[in-house]
Amino acid sequence: MWYRRIYLFAYKYIADRDTALEITQKVFIAAFEKLKHLQSPDKFKAWLYRIAVNYCHEEGRKKKRNRWDDLDKLIQQEPPLPKGENPEQKLMQQELKDQLLKALSMIPGEQREVVIMKIYEELKFKEIAGILAISENTAKSRLYYGLHALKKILDQWNITVKTIFYES
Amino acid sequence: MNHKPDQPTLMAYLFQELEEEKVRWVEAYLQEHPEVKAELEALSEIHHLMKKGAEEEVPPLLLPEVYPPQPTPHRNLWLRLGSIAACLTLLVLLISWVGLQVQYRNQTLTIQLGKSTEDAIPRNEQAPPVEHTPLIRQVVQQEIEALQDSLSGTLHQLQQLQTALQAQIQQDSLRQKELTRLARDYQKETSRLVSEIISQASRQQQQYTDELLEAFSQHTARQRVRDLQLIEETLLNIQQNTQEKQQQTEFIVTQLYTQFKQKNDEK
Numbered sequence A: 001m002w003y004r005r006i007y008l009f010a011y012k013y014i015a016d017r018d019t020a021l022e023i024t025q026k027v028f029i030a031a032f033e034k035l036k037h038l039q040s041p042d043k044f045k046a047w048l049y050r051i052a053v054n055y056c057h058e059e060g061r062k063k064k065r066n067r068w069d070d071l072d073k074l075i076q077q078e079p080p081l082p083k084g085e086n087p088e089q090k091l092m093q094q095e096l097k098d099q100l101l102k103a104l105s106m107i108p109g110e111q112r113e114v115v116i117m118k119i120y121e122e123l124k125f126k127e128i129a130g131i132l133a134i135s136e137n138t139a140k141s142r143l144y145y146g147l148h149a150l151k152k153i154l155d156q157w158n159i160t161v162k163t164i165f166y167e168s
Numbered sequence B: 001m002n003h004k005p006d007q008p009t010l011m012a013y014l015f016q017e018l019e020e021e022k023v024r025w026v027e028a029y030l031q032e033h034p035e036v037k038a039e040l041e042a043l044s045e046i047h048h049l050m051k052k053g054a055e056e057e058v059p060p061l062l063l064p065e066v067y068p069p070q071p072t073p074h075r076n077l078w079l080r081l082g083s084i085a086a087c088l089t090l091l092v093l094l095i096s097w098v099g100l101q102v103q104y105r106n107q108t109l110t111i112q113l114g115k116s117t118e119d120a121i122p123r124n125e126q127a128p129p130v131e132h133t134p135l136i137r138q139v140v141q142q143e144i145e146a147l148q149d150s151l152s153g154t155l156h157q158l159q160q161l162q163t164a165l166q167a168q169i170q171q172d173s174l175r176q177k178e179l180t181r182l183a184r185d186y187q188k189e190t191s192r193l194v195s196e197i198i199s200q201a202s203r204q205q206q207q208y209t210d211e212l213l214e215a216f217s218q219h220t221a222r223q224r225v226r227d228l229q230l231i232e233e234t235l236l237n238i239q240q241n242t243q244e245k246q247q248q249t250e251f252i253v254t255q256l257y258t259q260f261k262q263k264n265d266e267k
Helices: A002-014 A017-037 A041-066 A069-076 A089-106 A109-120 A125-132 A136-156 A161-167 B007-014 B020-032 B034-052 B073-098 B134-266
Strands: B101-105 B108-112
Touching: A002 A017, A002 A041, A002 A089, A002 A109, A017 A041, A041 A109, A041 A125, A089 A109, A089 A136, A089 B034, A109 A125, A109 A136, A109 B034, A125 A136, A136 B007, A136 B034, A161 B034, B007 B020, B007 B034, B020 B034, B073 B134, B108 B134
Parallel strands: none
Antiparallel strands: B101 B108
């Protein structure tokens, strides 16, 4: 259960399967080593996510150093999803997933982590605030701006709920 | 009810984490302000859209699976040998405990349990020797033969077990060699695949970089053409404007000259 959740969190944050797997393993090794320092079992969830967030930030920094800055601009120029009927529905679904993941990776990291925790992990704002050591209002504001940023990107690519449901 | 709910309140409302009283307030506000309601609906759509891409296959744990140990033929063989040895030891211990003695002296066979008859009975009170009878002799002879048969049977069984054990060891050795060979082949295949993947990735990266460079150069070329067109248009405009201005100036100068001449003529 925790393995799956941490892997998915890392994958959504980093957008790379191998790195996400590596992060997941690091998280569990670190958790195993530091488990004796955990004061209360009730805080296990927040504590584990905190470790995952730290490793994701670390990987994010590494990735940023190696990133070719112009690549983001080129990504923005990429064509939107193909419209109309397509017999390969599965392929389209995968393409949609890739596009959504790409959009997610394009918003700032601090907004991205809140979006992932809220939308995919379905954590309460209180839990998110605890994990990230921020106030609840800050978490809510980051989500607000994150959703707006995603909307802007997806509008550029002409990806909306209507087009997706129409195509599928 | 006029002031707008702030972003945290809207988010808490959207994700149903707002208190009941505030929910009513936000709903009332949204009814009065359809533009805020539309904004919130758009964010809700993004939420559902992102959720649609949530299903993801999770790779399995990279931990070795634990199987219960399987009994091997070796173990069974050793178990049987051990059982036989234990039975023989038990038999010897039993014989020594009950003190079974079989003696054949002066054509007299003596079988007794417990202490020796020589120790137990004083020499002067020693019982007269049991008279030799052919029946006893025959029985003892049969018993000895039976024991010999049994021993030779056990020996034969042990030899068979030894042979089976050797065959098993030989078979295991062959299997070990086969496993080593398979492992070596697997290692070679893995190395080959890894190098192939690396070269493939390198090729793809090179291709991707080339495509990027080509796209960038095309973009630069298009931009250059657009810039040149813009410059040309601007120059043309300037030229036209200059000509117009020149014509206007000439016209004004001519008019001024005409007026000046008229005034001079009048004077």
